[in-house]
Amino acid sequence: MDSPAPDAPPKLAPARDRVAPVHAALKRLYPDAFTGLTHADPLQLLVATILSAQCTDARVNTVTPALFARYRTARDFAASDPAELERLVKPTGFYRNKAKNIRACCAALVERYGGEVPASLADLVTLPGVGRKTANVVLGDAFATPGITVDTHVGRLSRRLGWTRHRDPVRVELALMKIVPQEDWTDLSHRLILHGRKVCLSRKPRCGACAVAGLCPKVGVKGLAAKRRRKPTRQRGEPRP
Numbered sequence: 001m002d003s004p005a006p007d008a009p010p011k012l013a014p015a016r017d018r019v020a021p022v023h024a025a026l027k028r029l030y031p032d033a034f035t036g037l038t039h040a041d042p043l044q045l046l047v048a049t050i051l052s053a054q055c056t057d058a059r060v061n062t063v064t065p066a067l068f069a070r071y072r073t074a075r076d077f078a079a080s081d082p083a084e085l086e087r088l089v090k091p092t093g094f095y096r097n098k099a100k101n102i103r104a105c106c107a108a109l110v111e112r113y114g115g116e117v118p119a120s121l122a123d124l125v126t127l128p129g130v131g132r133k134t135a136n137v138v139l140g141d142a143f144a145t146p147g148i149t150v151d152t153h154v155g156r157l158s159r160r161l162g163w164t165r166h167r168d169p170v171r172v173e174l175a176l177m178k179i180v181p182q183e184d185w186t187d188l189s190h191r192l193i194l195h196g197r198k199v200c201l202s203r204k205p206r207c208g209a210c211a212v213a214g215l216c217p218k219v220g221v222k223g224l225a226a227k228r229r230r231k232p233t234r235q236r237g238e239p240r241p
């Protein structure tokens with residue numbers, strides 16, 4: 001039998017077999033896996049998740065106490081004064097669009113679901129402003145229904161860990177659904193998000209301090225910061241390479 005060439009990269013075990021040890025290591029590192037968005041019920045989590053697009057959980061949490069004191073039900077949000085709602089959510093950025101989505105989403109909840117947040121992915125994604133990512137957050141954290149939330153961190157870590165090559169979030173989600181046990185979908189998503197925020201950073205991954213470095217095929221990967229440094233700067237008027 002041929003032996004592998006000395007410089008050939010080591011053959012990786014199937015992705016399905018590499019998920020469990022990574023999750024075990026992340027579990028030790030982040031024993032508490034839950035959303036960082038403060039909420040008391042599914043409606044509050046839905047609204048907070050809409051606000052968390054392009055915004056940190058911490059900032060959303062500074063806005064929601066006053067917001068949830070002012071509007072308590074989907075009917076309240078649906079009937080809200082647009083300018084007032086925009087003012088309340090402004091610190092989260094993209095506030096016009098977010099306020100519009102919250103009002104439209106809550107109007108649909110009132111119209112089609114009696115003001116209640118539905119507990120299925122198929123229903124949630126029919127709501128204005130709600131994609132699979134938001135729907136999976138709500139399912140996992142408000143209804144204890146497993147869901148894989150593919151945000152920027154989960155996508156990046158899944159690729160670096162060699163679990164998928166896809167860049168499209170829905171394809172990443174479907175790939176992970178095949179290799180992650182269903183009962184771990186929500187918790188692993190939270191742990192990947194935490195690891196992506198603290199260690200496996202997009203710009204400068206901290207591989208030297210990473211608890212899963214021994215399990216990661218991309219250990220030592222250069223982040224976006226290094227890639228940008230390497231890119232030659234084009235002078236004004238110079239043709240594109």
Ligand code: SF4
Binds near residue numbers: 160206210213
């Ligand atoms: S070893 Fe580096 S690239 Fe791999 S998960 Fe850890 S920080 Fe990310």
